[in-house]
Amino acid sequence: MARIVISGTGVFTPPFSISNEELVHSFNTFVRNFNREHQDEIAAGTCQALAESSAEFIEKASGIKSRFVLDREGVLDPAIMCPRLPFRSVEERSIQCEISVAAAREAMERAGKNPEDLDAVIVSCSNTERPYPAIAVEVQDALGISGFAFDMNIACSSATFGIQTAVDSIFRGNARAILMVNPEICSGHLNFRDRDSHFIFGDVCTAVIVEREDYCRKKDVFEIIGTKLATKYSTNIYNRLGFLERTRPGQTSEKEKLFVQEGRKVFKEVVPLATEIIRNHLAEHDIAPSDLKRVWLHQANLNMNQLMCKKLLGVEITDGVTPTILDTYANTASAGSIICFHKNHEDLKEHDLGVICSFGAGYSVGNIIVRRIHLDT
Numbered sequence: 001m002a003r004i005v006i007s008g009t010g011v012f013t014p015p016f017s018i019s020n021e022e023l024v025h026s027f028n029t030f031v032r033n034f035n036r037e038h039q040d041e042i043a044a045g046t047c048q049a050l051a052e053s054s055a056e057f058i059e060k061a062s063g064i065k066s067r068f069v070l071d072r073e074g075v076l077d078p079a080i081m082c083p084r085l086p087f088r089s090v091e092e093r094s095i096q097c098e099i100s101v102a103a104a105r106e107a108m109e110r111a112g113k114n115p116e117d118l119d120a121v122i123v124s125c126s127n128t129e130r131p132y133p134a135i136a137v138e139v140q141d142a143l144g145i146s147g148f149a150f151d152m153n154i155a156c157s158s159a160t161f162g163i164q165t166a167v168d169s170i171f172r173g174n175a176r177a178i179l180m181v182n183p184e185i186c187s188g189h190l191n192f193r194d195r196d197s198h199f200i201f202g203d204v205c206t207a208v209i210v211e212r213e214d215y216c217r218k219k220d221v222f223e224i225i226g227t228k229l230a231t232k233y234s235t236n237i238y239n240r241l242g243f244l245e246r247t248r249p250g251q252t253s254e255k256e257k258l259f260v261q262e263g264r265k266v267f268k269e270v271v272p273l274a275t276e277i278i279r280n281h282l283a284e285h286d287i288a289p290s291d292l293k294r295v296w297l298h299q300a301n302l303n304m305n306q307l308m309c310k311k312l313l314g315v316e317i318t319d320g321v322t323p324t325i326l327d328t329y330a331n332t333a334s335a336g337s338i339i340c341f342h343k344n345h346e347d348l349k350e351h352d353l354g355v356i357c358s359f360g361a362g363y364s365v366g367n368i369i370v371r372r373i374h375l376d377t
Helices: 020-037 039-044 055-062 095-111 135-143 155-171 243-247 263-284 302-313 333-343
Strands: 004-012 016-019 066-069 120-124 148-152 177-185 203-212 220-231 292-297 353-360 364-374
Touching: 004 095, 004 155, 004 333, 016 020, 020 039, 020 055, 055 302, 066 203, 095 135, 095 177, 095 203, 120 135, 120 155, 135 148, 135 177, 148 155, 155 177, 155 203, 155 220, 155 333, 155 353, 155 364, 177 333, 203 333, 220 263, 263 302, 263 353, 263 364, 292 302, 292 333, 333 353
Parallel strands: 120 148, 120 177, 292 353
Antiparallel strands: 004 203, 004 220, 016 066, 177 203, 220 364, 353 364
């Protein structure tokens, strides 16, 4: 069986960025307005006053300094605090399709692939803007790709789960090359009125080409040595907005229809879980953590990744070994580790080893071990 490789990646970055200072100004204006409008209830003890935020708090809590979004105005308007994205008719391409195509074209160019060279499309992300038809089928149609396409979702681990799904399909002979895309419009499900989470997410789209070695046109690629997935049920990160909401009107709060998490519990439980899975996966392939030249971690929280690096590698986060894009992109759900990989791998030499790891709601953990190789094409 031919080796399976990652031959190309692509990233679509939205045109707008919001700094911590801008986000805090909007949030604090909302807080002051709320507290003023409810001052009588607050004084009577029937309503709780809201606390203000600060740029310093955000950076210390997360490592985030700014984030890219598809819309600035709606997010920064204290009366709206939600992105305002244009309505698309069924005759128009969806927003997720549009950004997927942009990321996909870069990945295809890097891999030297044309649409006719691809046999499948997987769109794997935290949320899709409709249940059906699948966004992946729309992307397939927009790019002119034959074969099959489908959507999948495992929250922040969607990309790594998507890579393993592509590997499995290629291994079984169902495809030669697959486009896997992660259109993450996280601003759409973020509660910008919640002090503990309003700063966490940004928007982006990433794309990965996974293919058979003997079908590959690119010389310098990454062999996928192994993949490992794990899930453990937890409601410490959740979103209850689903198609059954219309059957029980008024029973789910507006807050629960957006991103909700118990951050401290997630930190405490996910770090050891993900670290153990990475370590065990490496051991299965007789690889020591010290053998890794690069670790592309999920970009959720800088403090979380710092602790993981200490547990796994015994060192602090460094740009050379454990690159981060949190400061400018924020948490982009499943796309974070792929952005890191896309932007930080060209310097690796032949046979250098690395892991792409994601973790998040579910709980879910996905780990991909890769090795830089040079093909004689």
